[in-house]
Amino acid sequence: MSKKSIYFNILIKQKLETLKEYLYLLKQNKLTFVALIIILFLAIIAIIAPIIAPFPSHIYGDVNPQDKLLAPSRVYFLGTDEMGRDLFSRVLYGTRISLLGSLIAVGTGLLIGVPLGLMAGFYGGFIDEFIMRIVDMFLSFPPLLLAMAIAAFLGPSLQNAILALIIAWWPWYTRLIRGQVVSIKEREFVRAAHAIGTPSWQIMLKHILPNCISPIIVQASMDLGGIILTLAALSFLGLGAQAPTPEWGLIINTSRTYFLKAWWYSTFPGMAIFITVLSFNLLGDGLREVLDPKTKKY
Amino acid sequence: MSNYFEIKDLKVSFKTSEGVKNVLNINKLNLYKGETLGIVGESGAGKSVLAASILRILPSPPAFIESGKIIFKGQDLLLLKEKEIQKIRGKEISMIFQDPMSTLNPVFTVGQQIMNVVRHNRHSNKEDAEKDALRMIKLVKLPDAKNTLHKYPHELSGGQRQRIIIAIALSCGAELLIADEPTRNVDVTIQAGILKLIDELRKELGISVLFIANNVNLIFIVSDRVAVLYRGKIIEVGTSQELRVEPIHPYTRRLLGIVPPTERKIKNLIEVNLKEGIKVDSSVCPFFYKCEKRIEICKKNSPTLTKVSNTHLVNCHRVIDREVDNESTSISH
Amino acid sequence: MLSFLARRLLLGILTLFGVILITFILVRVVPSDPAAQWVGGRATSEQVEAARKELGLDKPIYVQLGRYIRDLLKGNLGYSLMTHQPVIKELKNRFPATLELVLISCITALLIGLPLGVISAKAKNSWIDHFSRFFSIGAISIPTFWLALVLQLIFFMLLEVLPSGGQLSMRIKLFQDIPHVTGFMSLDSLITGNFAIFKDFLKHLILPAICVGAYTIGLVARMTRSALLEILSEDYIKAARSYGLPERLVLYSYALKNSLGPTVTVVTLSMGYAFMNTFLVESIFSWPGIGKYVADAVVCLDYPAIMGVTILAACAYVLLNLIADIIISFDPRVKL
Numbered sequence: 001m002s003k004k005s006i007y008f009n010i011l012i013k014q015k016l017e018t019l020k021e022y023l024y025l026l027k028q029n030k031l032t033f034v035a036l037i038i039i040l041f042l043a044i045i046a047i048i049a050p051i052i053a054p055f056p057s058h059i060y061g062d063v064n065p066q067d068k069l070l071a072p073s074r075v076y077f078l079g080t081d082e083m084g085r086d087l088f089s090r091v092l093y094g095t096r097i098s099l100l101g102s103l104i105a106v107g108t109g110l111l112i113g114v115p116l117g118l119m120a121g122f123y124g125g126f127i128d129e130f131i132m133r134i135v136d137m138f139l140s141f142p143p144l145l146l147a148m149a150i151a152a153f154l155g156p157s158l159q160n161a162i163l164a165l166i167i168a169w170w171p172w173y174t175r176l177i178r179g180q181v182v183s184i185k186e187r188e189f190v191r192a193a194h195a196i197g198t199p200s201w202q203i204m205l206k207h208i209l210p211n212c213i214s215p216i217i218v219q220a221s222m223d224l225g226g227i228i229l230t231l232a233a234l235s236f237l238g239l240g241a242q243a244p245t246p247e248w249g250l251i252i253n254t255s256r257t258y259f260l261k262a263w264w265y266s267t268f269p270g271m272a273i274f275i276t277v278l279s280f281n282l283l284g285d286g287l288r289e290v291l292d293p294k295t296k297k298y
Numbered sequence: 299m300s301n302y303f304e305i306k307d308l309k310v311s312f313k314t315s316e317g318v319k320n321v322l323n324i325n326k327l328n329l330y331k332g333e334t335l336g337i338v339g340e341s342g343a344g345k346s347v348l349a350a351s352i353l354r355i356l357p358s359p360p361a362f363i364e365s366g367k368i369i370f371k372g373q374d375l376l377l378l379k380e381k382e383i384q385k386i387r388g389k390e391i392s393m394i395f396q397d398p399m400s401t402l403n404p405v406f407t408v409g410q411q412i413m414n415v416v417r418h419n420r421h422s423n424k425e426d427a428e429k430d431a432l433r434m435i436k437l438v439k440l441p442d443a444k445n446t447l448h449k450y451p452h453e454l455s456g457g458q459r460q461r462i463i464i465a466i467a468l469s470c471g472a473e474l475l476i477a478d479e480p481t482r483n484v485d486v487t488i489q490a491g492i493l494k495l496i497d498e499l500r501k502e503l504g505i506s507v508l509f510i511a512n513n514v515n516l517i518f519i520v521s522d523r524v525a526v527l528y529r530g531k532i533i534e535v536g537t538s539q540e541l542r543v544e545p546i547h548p549y550t551r552r553l554l555g556i557v558p559p560t561e562r563k564i565k566n567l568i569e570v571n572l573k574e575g576i577k578v579d580s581s582v583c584p585f586f587y588k589c590e591k592r593i594e595i596c597k598k599n600s601p602t603l604t605k606v607s608n609t610h611l612v613n614c615h616r617v618i619d620r621e622v623d624n625e626s627t628s629i630s631h
Numbered sequence: 632m633l634s635f636l637a638r639r640l641l642l643g644i645l646t647l648f649g650v651i652l653i654t655f656i657l658v659r660v661v662p663s664d665p666a667a668q669w670v671g672g673r674a675t676s677e678q679v680e681a682a683r684k685e686l687g688l689d690k691p692i693y694v695q696l697g698r699y700i701r702d703l704l705k706g707n708l709g710y711s712l713m714t715h716q717p718v719i720k721e722l723k724n725r726f727p728a729t730l731e732l733v734l735i736s737c738i739t740a741l742l743i744g745l746p747l748g749v750i751s752a753k754a755k756n757s758w759i760d761h762f763s764r765f766f767s768i769g770a771i772s773i774p775t776f777w778l779a780l781v782l783q784l785i786f787f788m789l790l791e792v793l794p795s796g797g798q799l800s801m802r803i804k805l806f807q808d809i810p811h812v813t814g815f816m817s818l819d820s821l822i823t824g825n826f827a828i829f830k831d832f833l834k835h836l837i838l839p840a841i842c843v844g845a846y847t848i849g850l851v852a853r854m855t856r857s858a859l860l861e862i863l864s865e866d867y868i869k870a871a872r873s874y875g876l877p878e879r880l881v882l883y884s885y886a887l888k889n890s891l892g893p894t895v896t897v898v899t900l901s902m903g904y905a906f907m908n909t910f911l912v913e914s915i916f917s918w919p920g921i922g923k924y925v926a927d928a929v930v931c932l933d934y935p936a937i938m939g940v941t942i943l944a945a946c947a948y949v950l951l952n953l954i955a956d957i958i959i960s961f962d963p964r965v966k967l
Contacts, residue, residue, distance in 0.1 A: 031761075031765065133645070136642070136646065137645075137646045137649045137650070141903070141944065141945070141948055142900075142903040142904050142906070142907040144907045144910070145906075145907055145910075145941075145944055148910065148925075148929070149654070149937065149941045152929050152932070152934075152937050153654075153934075153937075225772060229772070229774055232774055233774065233775070233776065233911055236774075236776050236911065237910070237911070237926055237929055237930075238929060238930050239929060249774070249776075252774075252776060252777055252780065255780075256780070256915070259780055259783075259784070260788060263784055263788075266777070266780045266781070266784070267780075267781065267784070269777075270774055270777030270778075270780070270781065273774045273777065274772055274773055274774065274777070277772040277773075277774075278768065278769060278772035281768045281771060281772050282768055285764070285768055353873050355869055355872050355873050359756075384875050384877060385875070386875070387872070387873055387874060387875035388873070388874035388875030388876070389875055392873070392874065393870075393873040395866065395869075395870055395873075397866060400865065400866035400867060401866050401867055401869075401870040402867055402870075403867040403871070403885055403888075403889070404867075404889070405888045405889050405891075405962065406885075406888070414876065414880070414884075415874045415875070415876065418875070418876055418877065418880060419874070419875055463870075466874060467874065470874075470875070
């Protein structure tokens with residue numbers, strides 16, 4: 001066997017070992033496992049929503065005034081809204097909007113926040129001060145307030161709401177990763193890489209980043225839930241998605257006018273939000289138990 | 299003389315992602331009153347687990363004590379309820395740890411920490427506790443006791459912190475001190491001071507010491523008797539003198555740097571293990587993998603401690619009761 | 632200590648200035664025309680021009696910024712476009728109601744969440760721990776506005792035990808003298824000994840308080856648990872146990888004293904999130920606070936109002952963080 005293939009075998013064995021360990025821990029935490037299943041389920045729904053919705057035309061355009069505000073029945077599983085649209089179809093489609101929106105927001109936030117944090121931590125000095133002052137400014141507010149203000153000024157729309165969320169969220173990642181970088185930077189292997197002349201960007205990407213990725217993974221998975229919640233809140237206030245988009249928060253907002261007469265109108269979209277966000281939070285929490293070396297159970 | 303402190307058939311294991319791993323399997327270990335017993339072994343041999351098991355402060359999950367007895371002054375410590383073992387901790391058996399910085403609470407002054415222990419273990423009031431604290435600080439030979447009382451741990455040096463730890467541990471009249479690698483994180487120059495202190499205190503206060511370390515020369519300096527721990531098992535025990543002059547177990551000999559077998563020899567041994575699919579478990583000698591002196595019986599069952607002299611026991615198949623296989627004692631190999 | 636305070640204060644002022652600058656820029660970039668907004672939809676172009684002059688919008692940008700800051704320092708936040716009242720007056724009127732709601736909810740949430748977190752950490756992996764973890768994660772997953780609606784449905788519509796909104800019932804407002812000492816209804820009614828009003832107030836307070844506090848309880852419980860777990864895994868805790876110190880002392884004295892930092896962070900964050908939740912909850916419960924004001928302002932795009940609230944919020948946060956930093960500095964490990 002050549003040296004290379006021996007190393008390769010050992011590498012595969014190591015990866016399998018870690019995978020086995022993770023699966024064992026995940027199995028121990030059954031709640032997390034369930035959460036993962038639910039999320040996969042929701043993702044599938046998001047993808048096939050227009051296909052499985054019983055009344056796909058109700059999602060955006062069609063209005064059906066004779067069937068307005070009907071209680072849940074066999075035809076309309078979750079009832080109808082004030083325009084006679086099938087609530088079930090709209091809520092189903094809302095999954096797509098929420099999941100996609102939060103993916104974009106979290107993804108972009110990471111794309112902005114992580115490199116900035118890496119640079120701030122690695123280079124230190126003026127760059128660090130500058131970036132972190134800006135970050136501190138953002139971080140003194142709870143994200144909703146900030147997103148609200150930004151969305152208000154940008155003009156209410158779904159895209160602007162997502163943009164506002166990106167702006168409000170990236171500083172959290174920067175601070176998180178900067179702290180990690182600062183402590184890893186002093187470690188021997190980084191110094192060694194430096195000493196043999198590895199270029200900075202390579203050190204950052206190949207050596208430092210992989211070692212601080214776990215808190216980011218935990219935070220990002222919980223943020224996927226948090227952003228769905230905030231996006232819904234923004235739409236609820238009128239700052240996000242606009243009619244006739246079937247965004248969950250917006251549906252709840254419109255339902256307020258009728259909610260004493262049509263309890264189903266407010267209840268079901270909210271339940272959808274709750275289940276989705278709960279699953280992401282459970283997943284994030286479970287991941288934290290698995291990935292955090294301090295709470296590791298050997 | 300005997301049965302002051304005795305460990306019998308102690309089995310401690312850990313629950314891991316790969317099942318239950320047995321980390322400590324001690325058949326018999328005695329500590330006599332007034333002596334210093336040294337436990338030496340490499341990292342992972344189970345030394346700290348042993349120390350923690352005695353005072354029952356193992357992190358429980360994932361560790362758990364499967365079976366065994368730890369008899370101290372006639373009482374089995376493993377059978378005691380939590381409240382009862384609390385009475386033993388600090389007052390009869392006390393422990394000092396490896397890292398003096400992390401063992402001290404950063405938000406209390408060192409004086410407060412000593413006083414807390416004294417107040418709770420002796421139910422004394424504030425003034426008496428303070429007097430005791432001052433006395434202990436002087437006992438561990440720290441200068442300027444009055445001012446040291448009010449200092450925070452981060453304001454002291456490593457050596458000073460370690461002395462404070464010793465002060466806290468001995469503040470309530472413990473008669474058995476477990477020292478878990480107390481000089482590992484301390485400079486070599488300070489190390490001598492700490493060891494001297496422990497020895498002096500031992501004579502002054504009449505305590506017995508269980509000294510744990512991974513440096514075999516250190517162990518010989520401080521201990522009256524030495525036990526060698528390998529992979530959770532005691533593989534040799536005897537007086538300092540005996541082990542230094544006449545080590546018998548192949549592992550002990552390797553520890554002492556008596557010419558070890560070559561790298562190539564060990565590699566061959568391991569390859570044979572892999573080829574024959576031999577797994578190290580409780581029915582095989584723990585040192586089988588790397589032992590250059592192994593014979594057929596070594597892979598069939600685990601040896602037991604056999605007497606070489608009244609004080610010297612070895613855990614090896616090649617040692618026959620009261621006789622020693624001539625080959626293994628000849629030092630030139 | 633003094634230099635530490637000075638540094639923190641400077642940072643706070645810098646943050647405030649940053650916020651002011653950003654809000655100012657955003658307003659000028661906004662698509663709609665404040666002047667046109669001010670005079671309403673049917674104004675003629677001369678009226679719009681006149682309004683523009685009146686609002687000072689015809690001056691160059693840096694003059695506007697200068698004027699704005701000068702006004703701010705004088706306490707002038709402009710006029711609310713929807714009510715045509717000075718923004719500062721609106722805020723003054725409505726702030727106490729929100730503050731009262733936030734404070735009461737927060738204190739209750741802390742009283743429930745902190746012990747829950749501590750018990751969770753102490754009894755790790757027991758059924759209590761699992762239950763409270765699930766409960767806290769559930770609490771931070773519920774959309775606050777949805778919770779508000781559902782609670783109203785259950786307690787107002789279905790069970791008819793609690794009112795649907797407002798601070799006090801109509802009946803009380805019409806027939807009783809509302810006490811006005813501190814501006815806080817709970818305190819005022821207690822001070823003047825008017826228990827009928829107090830009881831009525833409490834009935835109106837319960838649902839909003841639950842909604843505002845729910846997220847906070849979950850947050851507090853989780854953060855306390857993880858902070859305490861981290862502390863409990865430290866070596867000095869193990870050492871303290873080995874000295875024979877009773878578990879109670881180890882937990883409440885040794886461990887808790889080390890948790891000053893995380894606890895302060897938790898309290899600060901929880902007040903922040905509670906405040907955030909009032910924006911969502913007040914309109915649903917017609918609670919006469921800033922949240923409702925802002926929710927309405929957002930709908931009609933009343934920018935002076937939005938800006939005013941943003942600046943108010945910024946000041947509140949800077950102050951809160953400053954207090955938190957001062958408290959943390961009492962930890963002996965913190966280098967001033």
